[in-house]
Amino acid sequence: MLEPHQLAEINRRKTFAIISHPDAGKTTVTEKLLLFGNAIHMAGVVKAKRAKQFARSDWMEIEKQRGISVSSSVMQFEYGGHVVNLLDTPGHEDFSEDTYRVLTAVDSALMIIDSSKGIETQTKKLFKVCHDRHIPIMTFMNKVDLEGRDPFELIDEVEKVLSLPTFAATWPIGQGKRFKGVYNRLSKQILLFDPNQKTKNFETTLVQNLDDPVLKERVGDELLDKLKEDLSLLEAGGDFDTESYLAGHLSPVFFGSAVNNFGIQELLEAFLKFAPGPLARPAEERLVEPTEEKLTGVVFKIQANMDPKHRDRMAFFRICSGEFYPGIDVYHVRLDRVVRINNALTFMSQERKNVEKAYAGDIIGLHDRGTLMIGDTLTLGEKLKFTGVPQFSPDMFCRVELKNPIKIKQLHKGVEQLAEEGTSQLFKRKFNSDIIIGVVGRLQFEVVKFRLLNEYGADAEFIPLSFSSSRWYHSTNKKVLEEFESYYRDQIVFDVRDYPMILFKNDWEENYVQEKYPDMRFFDSLITYEQEVRA
Numbered sequence: 001m002l003e004p005h006q007l008a009e010i011n012r013r014k015t016f017a018i019i020s021h022p023d024a025g026k027t028t029v030t031e032k033l034l035l036f037g038n039a040i041h042m043a044g045v046v047k048a049k050r051a052k053q054f055a056r057s058d059w060m061e062i063e064k065q066r067g068i069s070v071s072s073s074v075m076q077f078e079y080g081g082h083v084v085n086l087l088d089t090p091g092h093e094d095f096s097e098d099t100y101r102v103l104t105a106v107d108s109a110l111m112i113i114d115s116s117k118g119i120e121t122q123t124k125k126l127f128k129v130c131h132d133r134h135i136p137i138m139t140f141m142n143k144v145d146l147e148g149r150d151p152f153e154l155i156d157e158v159e160k161v162l163s164l165p166t167f168a169a170t171w172p173i174g175q176g177k178r179f180k181g182v183y184n185r186l187s188k189q190i191l192l193f194d195p196n197q198k199t200k201n202f203e204t205t206l207v208q209n210l211d212d213p214v215l216k217e218r219v220g221d222e223l224l225d226k227l228k229e230d231l232s233l234l235e236a237g238g239d240f241d242t243e244s245y246l247a248g249h250l251s252p253v254f255f256g257s258a259v260n261n262f263g264i265q266e267l268l269e270a271f272l273k274f275a276p277g278p279l280a281r282p283a284e285e286r287l288v289e290p291t292e293e294k295l296t297g298v299v300f301k302i303q304a305n306m307d308p309k310h311r312d313r314m315a316f317f318r319i320c321s322g323e324f325y326p327g328i329d330v331y332h333v334r335l336d337r338v339v340r341i342n343n344a345l346t347f348m349s350q351e352r353k354n355v356e357k358a359y360a361g362d363i364i365g366l367h368d369r370g371t372l373m374i375g376d377t378l379t380l381g382e383k384l385k386f387t388g389v390p391q392f393s394p395d396m397f398c399r400v401e402l403k404n405p406i407k408i409k410q411l412h413k414g415v416e417q418l419a420e421e422g423t424s425q426l427f428k429r430k431f432n433s434d435i436i437i438g439v440v441g442r443l444q445f446e447v448v449k450f451r452l453l454n455e456y457g458a459d460a461e462f463i464p465l466s467f468s469s470s471r472w473y474h475s476t477n478k479k480v481l482e483e484f485e486s487y488y489r490d491q492i493v494f495d496v497r498d499y500p501m502i503l504f505k506n507d508w509e510e511n512y513v514q515e516k517y518p519d520m521r522f523f524d525s526l527i528t529y530e531q532e533v534r535a
Ligand code: G4P
Pocket: 020, 021, 022, 023, 024, 025, 026, 027, 028, 029, 047, 091, 142, 143, 144, 145, 146, 256, 257, 258, 259, 260
């Protein structure tokens, strides 16, 4: 049994990810949350630090050049007695595999929407992943200081396009140049916005009720009448139902302006009050409760060379149950052996700190010397495999050739390490030494090429291959399997786990092959392939 203080530590944890379309304001919201959590002390630090990090870490230069966020990061801060683990996700769709993996490590999500634009493509895709996993979602309608869409229209869009019922937790008074503040339907208070006060981060005027003369004076009759009318319409929708939110069936919506730090504190406080703490996590064998005494957890992300000076490799580990402390001996289920973890890191904004104790819900960084892979489970002896960390079959392929053949060792090391990290997938053929790289988003090729050169000194040429999809395959009928493998010999490759895959030239061929070989099964997800092979 865990001690009461250990249970209290687990219960005060909240682990969530922010999802949004690029430019909706994810970085700005993150920064304000970190300000509240005292993890940073000045606005602009996240971006400034990001910029500094670009300079230090060369591969991130790609992010700077393209103005996109390639990798996702983890930040921990404390607020109101809670320990919050915030996981950032890359906004660009070419890196959505990374985002999917991050979403397996959280208990809830915050969806940020640019209220002047409404729901954009990437939000839709990321929402779907959360929805499929029943992750509770809070919504922040950002940029209400811009002339935007009508708030009813915005929540209507969430309900229709995402099929997600909403509860307007705060409601804007005016918009754009006439934006005056928000009414908080949970506390029944009104927060007034003063555009001139934006540098004083936490100061806003709080009005306790709709009849307060200050409100009338600041807002004016027209907007006040409109607010009252809006509120009576919203009342008809009923009260906030926490159970529906926790089941992923209802999203509380908050309006505000991240750049003005307006409405973020309301969001944060509601998040800490309502968002779930560490949830039970499914393993193939059983459901693991966070309050179980023994430590368990899963590696959901690997990132090499975060600090180019040390050329280190960090495995991001979600603790699913129990307590972690340095020096603990853990059972590495895939390798079937015990490993000692002498130290681990926690990330506060861009600072790293050695972990003294960490609990279910926390994300910690383990130094890895090549023994950890994405999806690995660590326990205190039990054979468990946490499910859900996805790996998809790629649909873009290149053959990699070196410009300078002397660097072949570096190239092999680079492509292997980057594949283990999930930056790309690596394939080999049985009958020649071709190196084939597969990705799901084209920009991933650029990242791999750039990193091979900058981190491994291998200047490689990427020659596109004309395949449009790939599938892991399996059959229990040996004869059919042999015939298939001999006929499609030139299209068969092996992934890093040595699992066979077929590369298809186009959709027509894929359908044709599947019809021609009814005794064979084809898989676009590693998880389902592994389940089939084990069965
Ligand atoms: P992202 O991480 O989701 O890609 O978005 P980010 O926070 O970088 O914000 C994208 C742009 O939107 C930034 O402007 C940011 O300042 C602006 N922004 C964020 N929140 C608000 C808001 O509430 N109101 C308004 N009007 N703008 C907002 P930028 O010009 O691209 O960058 P910067 O020069 O401000 O750094």
